[in-house]
Amino acid sequence: MKEKEFQSKPLLTKREREVFELLVQDKTTKEIASELFISEKTVRNHISNAKHIFYKTIIAIV
Template sequence: MARRNSILTKREREVFSLLLKDLTTKEIASALFISEKTVRNHISNVIQKLGVKGRAQAIVELLRLGELSL
């Protein structure tokens, strides 16, 4: 499923795919068997990579880049 030149790691893609489904940080952590802090770290890393200001902008940019799909 992952694209060859993806800017996202496998785990970042999993986190953002669940964010797209409107899951909370706590729900994502539970689904992926990781801590909420780790979920927040993945989100922060992606926001930094993209140079955007928040989760919503990150999602919009990832959709625009074809990194995520609805």
């Protein structure tokens, strides 16, 4: 089998990671939206998706 077949898929998309990294830098949704050239609603959606994935991961571990 090829090595690539064993690599796992990242939990978050690139954009979700970008939003989350800015969020932990204490940026507001408005600031994140402005920096990434997306709407505040899109920022909130990315945050919601990331939280959902983190909660599922925590539950799976426990």
